[in-house]
Amino acid sequence: MKTLIIGLGNPILGDDSIGxxxxxxxxxxxxxxxxxxxxxxxxxxxxxxxxxxxxxVILIDxxxxxxFPVGTVNSFPIENLANPMAGHSASTHDxxxxxxxxxxxxxxxxLPTTVMVVAVETQITYEFSEDLSPEAxxxxxxxxxxxxxxLAGLPGSTAASSADMTNRTSNLL
Amino acid sequence: MSQRITIxxxxxxxxxxKIEIFLDDxxxxxxxxxxxxxxxxxxxxxxxxxxxxxxxLTNRICGxxxxxxxxxxxxxxxxxxxxxxxxxxxxxxxxxxxxxxxxDHTTHFYALAGPDFVMGPDAPVAERNILGVIHKVGLxxxxxxxxxxxxxxxxxxxxxxxxxxxxxxxxxxxTKGITKEQQKEILEMGKWAVDFAQFSLKLFNDIVLGNKTYxxxxxxxxxxHKTYYMGLVDENNHVNFYDGKVRVVNPDGNEYVKYAPSExxxxxxxxxxxxxxxxFPYLKNVGWKGFVDGKDSGVYIATPLSRxxxxxxxxxxxxxxxxxxxxxxxxxxxxxxxxxxHWARLIELLYAAERWVELASDPxxxxxxFHTKPTQTPTxxxxxxxxxxxxxxxxYWTDExxxxxxxxLIVGTTNNYAPMSMSINKAASSLIKKGTVVxxxxxxxxxxxxxxxxxxxxxxTHSLPxxxxxxxTLRSSDGEIMDVFKQFIA
Numbered sequence: 001m002k003t004l005i006i007g008l009g010n011p012i013l014g015d016d017s018i019g020x021x022x023x024x025x026x027x028x029x030x031x032x033x034x035x036x037x038x039x040x041x042x043x044x045x046x047x048x049x050x051x052x053x054x055x056x057v058i059l060i061d062x063x064x065x066x067x068f069p070v071g072t073v074n075s076f077p078i079e080n081l082a083n084p085m086a087g088h089s090a091s092t093h094d095x096x097x098x099x100x101x102x103x104x105x106x107x108x109x110x111l112p113t114t115v116m117v118v119a120v121e122t123q124i125t126y127e128f129s130e131d132l133s134p135e136a137x138x139x140x141x142x143x144x145x146x147x148x149x150x151l152a153g154l155p156g157s158t159a160a161s162s163a164d165m166t167n168r169t170s171n172l173l
Numbered sequence: 174m175s176q177r178i179t180i181x182x183x184x185x186x187x188x189x190x191k192i193e194i195f196l197d198d199x200x201x202x203x204x205x206x207x208x209x210x211x212x213x214x215x216x217x218x219x220x221x222x223x224x225x226x227x228x229x230l231t232n233r234i235c236g237x238x239x240x241x242x243x244x245x246x247x248x249x250x251x252x253x254x255x256x257x258x259x260x261x262x263x264x265x266x267x268x269x270x271x272x273x274x275x276x277d278h279t280t281h282f283y284a285l286a287g288p289d290f291v292m293g294p295d296a297p298v299a300e301r302n303i304l305g306v307i308h309k310v311g312l313x314x315x316x317x318x319x320x321x322x323x324x325x326x327x328x329x330x331x332x333x334x335x336x337x338x339x340x341x342x343x344x345x346x347x348t349k350g351i352t353k354e355q356q357k358e359i360l361e362m363g364k365w366a367v368d369f370a371q372f373s374l375k376l377f378n379d380i381v382l383g384n385k386t387y388x389x390x391x392x393x394x395x396x397x398h399k400t401y402y403m404g405l406v407d408e409n410n411h412v413n414f415y416d417g418k419v420r421v422v423n424p425d426g427n428e429y430v431k432y433a434p435s436e437x438x439x440x441x442x443x444x445x446x447x448x449x450x451x452x453f454p455y456l457k458n459v460g461w462k463g464f465v466d467g468k469d470s471g472v473y474i475a476t477p478l479s480r481x482x483x484x485x486x487x488x489x490x491x492x493x494x495x496x497x498x499x500x501x502x503x504x505x506x507x508x509x510x511x512x513x514x515h516w517a518r519l520i521e522l523l524y525a526a527e528r529w530v531e532l533a534s535d536p537x538x539x540x541x542x543f544h545t546k547p548t549q550t551p552t553x554x555x556x557x558x559x560x561x562x563x564x565x566x567x568x569y570w571t572d573e574x575x576x577x578x579x580x581x582l583i584v585g586t587t588n589n590y591a592p593m594s595m596s597i598n599k600a601a602s603s604l605i606k607k608g609t610v611v612x613x614x615x616x617x618x619x620x621x622x623x624x625x626x627x628x629x630x631x632x633x634t635h636s637l638p639x640x641x642x643x644x645x646t647l648r649s650s651d652g653e654i655m656d657v658f659k660q661f662i663a
Contacts, residue, residue, distance in 0.1 A: 012218065040231065046337060047281065049259050049322065095284050095303055102304055107315050128218040 003154065004054040004112075005030070006149060007039040008047070008061040014129040015122035015136040019060040022118070022143040026060075029148060040049055048100035048111070056154050057112040062136075063119035070121050071135035073142045075150060078115040114154075119148050176291070192597055192619070194553045205598040206401035207590075207623070208449045216580045222549060223437045223577045224250050228342050231244040231567065231582070233343045238402035239338045240329060241560035241585070242413065243566075245471065249567040252435070253546035253575070254344045261540040262346030267415040268359070268532040269332040269339060270558070274414060274525035275366050276325030277561040278477075278518050279500065280375060281627050286515045289621055290381045292391075295614035310376070321369050324362040328529070336378050336587055353539050360533040366492070367528035372562040374495055374519050374646025381515075382502070391512040392503065398423040398595055399466045399509050401473035403588065404480030411488035412480050414526060414559040417447035420483045424468050426507040429456070437566055437628060440635040442471075444591075453591040454583055464595045472595070473562035475588035476626055478516035482507035487520065497519045510598055512553035515626040518561075551575040560585035562627045578638035 009016040020039045027037040042050060044086025051057050059078070070076070078098060095103075097115075102167075104111050120139045197203040198449070219230060228246035230238035244266060251258055276538050288301040291309055297396075300308075307315040331351060333339025381387045388395070392522045397622045406420045407413040420431040421440075432440055443452035444461045455461045455471035462470040475481070487493040499516055500506050508517075532538060551571045563585030570579040600622035605616055 010233060012230070040337075041239075042337065045284065045322065049326070051318070099302055099304060103307065103315055104319070106304070106307060106312065107319060109319075128214040128215050 001034060001055045001155065002053065003032075003035045003058070003151070004051065004055040005035065005037045005058045005151075006044065006050065006060070007037075008059055008068045010041050011039070012128055012130055014082060014125040014131065015120075015129060015133050016125060016145070017130070017132075018120045018122060018132060018136050018140065021137075021140050022060045022120070022147065024145045025140065026147050027080065027081045028167045029144070030151070044095050045095055045100045049098050051101075051112055051115070052109050054112045056110050056151055057115045058118060059115065060118045060143060060147060061120075062116075062122040062124075064124050068121040069135075070123060070133070071139040072121040073118065073139050073146055074121070075116060075146045078117050081117065088112065097130070105164065116150050118143055118150070192623075194601050194605065194619075196605070198572070200605075200609070202598070202602040202605050204602050205594070206448055207594045207597050208451075213519050214449075215582070217515070219577050219580045222412060222577050224253050224569055224571050224583075225343050227567070227569060227577065227580075230341055232338050234582075234584075236277070238273075238277065238560050238562070238585070240315045240333070241558055241565050243339050243342055244270055244331070244558045245556045245560075245567040246566045247344070248416075248434075248556025248558065249554045250344040250556070252556060253569055253571055254554070255549040255552075256345045256545050256547055257541045258346040258541075258545055261537050262543045262545075263416065263544060264532050264538050265332050265347055265350065266342060266420045266533060268529060269329055269338075270415050270537065271364075271525045271529040271532065271550050271621070272282075272325045272328035272359075272366075273527065274561060275522060276322050276329075276382065277372070278522040278525070279318055279321045279325075279369075279373070281378075281561070282519060282522070283314070284513065285624060285627070286518075289617070290384075290515075291379075292388055294617050294621060298613060298617075303619070314376075317369055317372065321366060324366060325451050328359055329361060343544070344547050350541050350543040351539055360530065361630070363526060363529035363533050366529055367523070370523035370526045371445060371491065372517070373522060374418050377516060377519050380434035391516075392510055395600055395618075396511040396596065396625070398474075398511065398592060398599070400592055401429060402479035402507055403473050403475040403564055404483035404566065405557065406484050409486060409488070410485040412484045412486075412489065412521070412559075414521075414525070418560075419557060419564060421473060422483050422507060424507070426467070426482065426505075435555070437555060437568075437583075439528070441566075451587060451590055453594075454588050456592065463599065464591055466595070472591045473660060474592045475559075475585065476512070476514050477521045477561075478508060478514040480515045480559060481520065489531065490648055492520055492524035492528055495523060496637050497606070510623070512627045514627075518627075562586055563588040586626070589626045589628065593623045593626050593628060596625070 005023060005026055007019035009019040011017045011020045023037055023039050030037055042052060101111060120143050121134060122136055193206045195203045211400045215234065219227065222230065227250055228243045231242040231246040240632055247266065283306060284303040285308050288303065292301045294307045296305065314377060317418045329339055330336045334341040338390065401421050401423055403419060403421050405417045406412050407417045410420065417438065418431050418433055421429045422427045440452050440457055442457040443454050445452055456473055457471070459471035460470065481496060487496045497521060500508065503510065503513055515573065550573050555568045565585050566583040568581040569577055571577050597619060604645070605611060605617050
């Protein structure tokens with residue numbers, strides 16, 4: 001079973017880089033060769049293409065729901081995210097990951113059976129910076145823990161702890 | 174009672190990336206405002222960094238066209254050091270760039286523009302996407318699109334060192350070359366890309382041009398503007414994406430000016446409006462006359478259509494055939510109908526694929542002369558390439574150590590800010606009249622006005638949800654919400 005953990009975002013756009021920061025921390029703690037850790041500034045079709053060949057994927061990203069205090073970490077299956085962009089304005093130059101996953105699956109691509117998201121609540125920033133806000137920086141450790149908990153809960157995992165997903169998947173988006 | 178209609182792609186960011194349509198008391202369109210989100214502080218972020226880092230830093234501006242920023246950044250850095258890189262280096266960069274163009278233009282046609290024509294502008298939004306296209310035209314299409322993207326990514330990775338965000342271009346050339354085996358692999362993929370581009374043009378011919386309704390939509394007045402047209406051209410005035418001079422033709426199609434990248438400040442100025450952060454570039458020597466068409470207005474566009482309008486032809490034979498066919502079909506040069514941009518984009522796709530094969534076939538492409546060491550004291554330099562969505566200008570100033578002291582960028586989408594605003598206004602004014610029922614299909618027709626320009630808001634879509642739901646709110650003059658249309662919102 002191949003697993004990919006991927007930190008998403010723009011590494012020079014303030015809190016948008018939180019996915020990268022968390023992924024780099026996770027990289028230091030994961031020793032299993034079947035688990036790959038990466039960072040990327042991708043979305044939609046390009047991201048779907050990156051996920052081909054893996055059985056399980058954990059995405060780490062900044063999120064702005066407005067429903068939680070900045071710095072709140074939530075994890076949930078990607079299906080819990082609304083896919084409002086069944087249309088094509090998801091980005092003005094792409095489609096959503098979920099639509100892209102549907103396309104990939106129709107084309108018989110080997111795509112993961114589970115895609116989990118670890119999301120850190122942030123405020124979208126328009127200011128270039130390599131620094132995280134104090135709230136986001138504080139949330140990084142919790143996000144790392146959630147990623148490791150998710151890994152432990154995956155089928156075939158040899159890790160000791162198994163995360164109780166019930167609370168984390170409820171009440172989201 | 175006057176009304177305000179807001180098409181808001183990013184509902185949580187007041188004042189950013191949205192279209193506002195104001196209706197007068199009669200229910201006709203009084204005015205429209207199109208606001209684009211702008212990332213700030215990039216200049217400050219770059220100051221103090223070595224100029225050779227710029228091709229890496231600038232390709233992080235946004236995730237949509239990092240390859241374009243990498244190329245413009247590398248060319249500006251070449252200029253800062255006064256270096257003309259060796260022929261092999263220039264060919265390798267252009268080869269990477271041609272493959273990137275194939276990926277980018279393919280995505281736009283099949284995922285964005287295609288659904289409007291294949292499914293129809295009035296199709297339910299849940300079907301008006303790439304999945305709908307695959308359902309209607311066949312699974313085979315989806316496979317080809319993914320294959321084309323895979324090949325494009327592969328070439329970027331081989332020459333650029335990694336997928337999507339290349340890292341091998343430095344002042345004076347590249348950090349590495351390619352082997353003969355890689356050349357062969359790239360060449361085979363390029364041949365496939367030429368077939369794919371021809372297939373795409375045939376699809377466009379059958380589905381769009383073969384449908385009178387769509388052809389009428391393209392040639393109709395709703396999406397027509399007579400402006401200046403900009404594009405990079407080679408020494409034969411043929412379209413070139415990587416290098417050359419910037420040529421501008423007037424609304425009659427005659428050359429207005431042709432300038433070297435370093436001369437851009439003599440020709441381009443930027444207009445400011447109080448209702449948006451983003452500036453409106455215009456032709457300085459014609460002058461800003463407002464959001465109006467015509468020879469006296471400095472408004473220009475920089476898109477696939479403008480590149481074809483600004484050139485005398487295409488540098489490759491198959492693309493040239495289609496170039497001639499397009500102008501013959503649409504009544505000669507220049508073409509003012511903005512929806513023809515989709516056709517022009519596919520002609521560019523074919524050109525990029527042919528150029529890919531040409532460059533990959535050149536025996537010198539595997540030479541190890543891919544870098545010239547900088548020896549001059551660095552000062553200032555400009556690099557211009559054609560990004561898929563418009564002319565991209567990078568201008569850097571450094572101190573004598575090559576440390577950046579100032580940066581100026583004019584990105585592709587920015588060039589088209591004024592004409593996009595005009596297109597939205599005209600489409601809205603034409604489609605929304607007194608008594609019109611504003612529905613999803615109609616809003617999509619307005620949206621099609623700016624979709625043709627392939628604008629890049631990548632900067633606004635990095636964080637999850639990463640989606641751009643459109644919400645239209647009808648308000649009475651006292652601000653009371655009368656109705657809300659939610660497009661793409663669950």
